[in-house]
Amino acid sequence: MCSQLRARVKVTDPTGCPLASIGDGADDVRLLSRTIDRSGQRIDLLASERNLSTEHDAISPQFSYGTTTVYRLETDASECVCRSPEHSGVPIERVDVTDDGLCYTIYPSSLEELEDVLSALRLHAESVKLVQLVRDDADLEEEAYRVLDVTRLTDxxxxxxxxxxxxxxxxxxxxxxxxxxxxxxxxxxxxxxxxxxxxxxxxxxxxxxxxx
Structure with a gap:
């Protein structure tokens, strides 16, 4: 039987990332979807309970539900840190905007592939930390779901x-x-x-x- 890795990676102060700059001291922005149009512009849909319209010239509100508003952000991210995991071929489950950067939830096929993603991200950020690594292994029965809490380790x-x-x-x-x-x-x-x-x-x- 095969095993599946799920990792959460925290990227602090990524250089020139328009998405990360929206955080501004709050952990309340989530990336809902991402597409690239024919001209090469990246289009992000973001969800937040605060007003993001003043955070970036390219942000515009789309619709609201309850206290949450969905925004559209158009950027040229050709040199952005986001290119690293996106171009690696590793599936991305979600991207959260944190108070000082981004947090990726990804599914690498191996520890070697995970290390490749971490190494690529380190080229564009002040620090990159693996904050959680989960391995789901069907061969382990009662030990089938284990969480490696690497935050317990010092730098x-x-x-x-x-x-x-x-x-x-x-x-x-x-x-x-x-x-x-x-x-x-x-x-x-x-x-x-x-x-x-x-x-x-x-x-x-x-x-x-x-x-x-």
Whole structure:
């Protein structure tokens, strides 16, 4: 049976993204749909309970239901951070506009594909964080739905874990050593070991709880 990955990725301060600039300190804007017209303009439909008409010259209200209004935003996003996940071929479930950027919910086919998306996004933003990773595996029965809460890791733990993974530290046979990972990060091997143990401990606790 196949397994499915679902990831939530937080992008902070993406460069030149008109959609992210609408957030303006509030988490109350959601992207409903996105299309590209014949001229290459990107057309977004946004939903919000606040008035977005003054946020951008290209925003116009379309209709309202209850306290929510749906807006149309037309932009030329040829150099926007949004191109990274859209052009990767990874299915996008939703995009939320946060107080300081965007949050994508995507379905990568593998961890390698997820890392490719994260790497592409990092070229256009101040920071990119994987805030949630869910794996739905039909072969696991009672463990079929697990949430990896990576927010429990510090920025340094994530950096060490990511570097060790990319250098093949977790491959079999192992392609690098803790000393080589330490040299790449300009830290002591003992520090690498400390961060790896702490990071893996947090991930395993997220998967299996505190019972041993």
């Amino acid at each position: 340094r733990q994530r950096e060490v874990l990511r570097t060790a993974y990319r250098m093949g530290y977790f491959s079999y046979p192992r392609e690098t050593t803790a000393r080589e990972v330490a040299e790449a990060l300009d830290i002591a091997p003992s520090t690498v070991h400390k961060h790896l143990v702490a990071a893996l401990g947090s991930v395993l606790e997220s998967l299996y709880g505190t019972e041993r």
